Amino acid sequence: MSAPAAAQALADPADFKRGMRQLAASVSIITAQQGAGRRAGLTATAVTSVCADPPTLLVCVNRSSQTFPLMREAGRFCVNLLAAEHSDVAARFADAALHGESKFAHGAWHAGENGAPRLHAATAAFECATLSLSEVGTHGIFVAAVTRIHVAPGRAPLLHFDGALTTLPMVSQAPARA
């Protein structure tokens, strides 16, 4: 910690969580695969664009999650942005009682070019190669080069705001599925 920050008192973690409830964000599934074997994934909202050229993004992942060590070891991961109709997928990947492979039981998942599982129905999927990993408190910040992008626009995004899943009203939304 730098001297300026250490010299000032920190805010209360409970207040921080209360403030962060006001930050709305798209919901993603971040996935990784270890070699030809074990797959893991988690539901996340801490995903941002860093730079378009070269294409770079970052994600913040809890170091105690099952997915974190696979991301670190593989050096590859995939960020799958969810549409409004994927709230069940978001719930499944956020379920602490489910492990590894069982999370992938629903939805069409297949390996991207970088090996990490890609959700075919994602509104956008970013295949990533880690450039740097910084550990900050409970979390790791992965800054990554984007090696491949799949985009399927035109649908409402799944969002997280004020502790709940929600979505945007779309002017021209894709037809609802029966």
Add this chain to the structure above:
Amino acid sequence: MSAPAAAQALADPADFKRGMRQLAASVSIITAQQGAGRRAGLTATAVTSVCADPPTLLVCVNRSSQTFPLMREAGRFCVNLLAAEHSDVAARFADAALHGESKFAHGAWHAGENGAPRLHAATAAFECATLSLSEVGTHGIFVAAVTRIHVAPGRAPLLHFDGALTTLPMVSQAPARA
């Protein structure tokens, strides 16, 4: 750049931008002040929570912006999350023709405890002290300790999605202001 990323071709920047249009995000104004003098701020969506304890967030800021050098020199900044009614503030701080002080001409702005300008009407304002700055391509990633938080919940957030400003339908929204 690490060997694994360099060994793989990168995605096309235009595809990256197209993919990132699918990432919905809250709109913030990030501000900084140099000593007792010059103020600057910019409209941003690249803000994420890193860790609740100790309270830590990160922001990605274009290094060619007027705000970037002030953030770097001050070592302090403020992240102001906007409500739906602040689309004019978002437009003003995104206007490349406006400079420094003129952006603060509308809205109730005053210095936070850390000196950076705080928008009184923000849904949440995070006063920050920079812990680290990493430069990646066109942007800088500021990881920062949060020293003070102001929260005023109950309003719809201002969002950016698919190249436009939008908001969420709120179940119980605060009364509109006359």
